Amino acid sequence: MSILQNKTICFLGAGSMAEAMISGLVDKKLLPAEQIYAVSRSGSRAQELAKHYGIVTPAKEEAISKADIIILAVKPKDIEEAIIGIRSMTSSRQLFISVLAGTSTDYITNLLGHSAAVIRTMPNTSAAVGLSATALAPGAYATDADMEVALQIFKAIGIVETVKEEALHAVTGLSGSGPAYVYYLVEAMEQAAREIGLEGDTARRLILQTIIGAAHMLRDRGEEPSALRKQVTSPGGTTAAGIAVLEEHGFQDAILACIKQAVARSEEMGKQSLSTS
Numbered sequence: 636m637s638i639l640q641n642k643t644i645c646f647l648g649a650g651s652m653a654e655a656m657i658s659g660l661v662d663k664k665l666l667p668a669e670q671i672y673a674v675s676r677s678g679s680r681a682q683e684l685a686k687h688y689g690i691v692t693p694a695k696e697e698a699i700s701k702a703d704i705i706i707l708a709v710k711p712k713d714i715e716e717a718i719i720g721i722r723s724m725t726s727s728r729q730l731f732i733s734v735l736a737g738t739s740t741d742y743i744t745n746l747l748g749h750s751a752a753v754i755r756t757m758p759n760t761s762a763a764v765g766l767s768a769t770a771l772a773p774g775a776y777a778t779d780a781d782m783e784v785a786l787q788i789f790k791a792i793g794i795v796e797t798v799k800e801e802a803l804h805a806v807t808g809l810s811g812s813g814p815a816y817v818y819y820l821v822e823a824m825e826q827a828a829r830e831i832g833l834e835g836d837t838a839r840r841l842i843l844q845t846i847i848g849a850a851h852m853l854r855d856r857g858e859e860p861s862a863l864r865k866q867v868t869s870p871g872g873t874t875a876a877g878i879a880v881l882e883e884h885g886f887q888d889a890i891l892a893c894i895k896q897a898v899a900r901s902e903e904m905g906k907q908s909l910s911t912s
């Protein structure tokens with residue numbers, strides 16, 4: 636029996652990331668939808684999720700005080716106000732799981748004002764289809780049993796890596812933001828498809844299968860990406876001609892700079908939250 640069977644989870648924040656997790660959790664039936672609550676600032680997003688996924692939206696006080704697990708899913712800039720708005724309703728029996736970019740467990744514990752068990756995580760929106768790449772790290776007061784609970788939640792919606800908390804900035808720039816880099820590539824491929832005269836739906840299907848196929852090859856064949864790339868690249872052929880242009884345009888440098896900048900932004904957001912506390 637799942638250790639979550641009799642637990643209630645409350646999402647504080649009902650935006651893109653909360654929805655991705657709720658969608659994945661409800662789909663995997665990790666726990667009944669009636670044991671998942673959502674609270675948002677205006678309330679309307681939480682209502683939308685309730686309508687769509689069958690979760691419930693009790694009033695904030697009831698949702699927070701009853702929940703065994705509170706998933707903090709507001710933007711980092713809103714966390715101070717959000718926690719101030721709930722802390723009198725919380726207690727040390729509860730587990731707090733944060734999905735916030737840049738924000739440390741110590742910062743959240745300090746805001747809560749008691750020795751709260753906090754686990755910091757970085758999932759991604761592919762949680763919605765059970766394919767998140769999540770990394771997590773325990774805060775000072777989180778026990779092994781708390782980690783087990785968090786692992787169960789995130790394993791239901793993808794793969795999970797346990798890391799040191801400092802590594803979460805790197806994870807955020809790599810796999811937290813990562814889906815957006817892939818979508819951006821697809822946008823560019825679709826633009827190219829239009830310019831070379833391929834019909835939209837046909838191009839979408841071909842691009843999608845190309846990405847799924849390449850991802851499966853990487854996962855299932857155990858070969859290096861460079862080796863797989865070489866298998867596609869016939870000397871003097873079409874791929875070599877295309878890759879030469881990517882090299883001329885600094886493709887690899889652009890990706891490197893992109894990920895490093897996202898990591899730097901996560902670190903900066905962490906410092907900003909410390910300076911306002």
Ligand SMILES: NC(=O)C1=CN([C@@H]2O[C@H](COP(=O)(O)OP(=O)(O)OC[C@H]3O[C@@H](n4cnc5c(N)ncnc54)[C@H](OP(=O)(O)O)[C@@H]3O)[C@@H](O)[C@H]2O)C=CC1
Pocket residue numbers: 647648649650651652653674675676677678679680681708709710711713716717718720734735736757758759760811812
């Ligand atoms: N989007 C992503 O791909 C990922 C996001 N994250 C992290 O997830 C968190 C949420 O991001 P995302 O879902 O994109 O953000 P959204 O802007 O989509 O959602 C934020 C939600 O927080 C709610 N909110 C704001 N203030 C409060 C408050 N005081 N009390 C209750 N609810 C509040 C908002 O309410 P209302 O609807 O009324 O405005 C909204 O529902 C961020 O910290 C981000 O770093 C992590 C991994 C990936």
Ligand SMILES: O=C(O)[C@@H]1CCC=N1
Pocket residue numbers: 736807811812
């Ligand atoms: O863009 C952001 O800040 C969030 C964190 C990771 C993905 N989205």
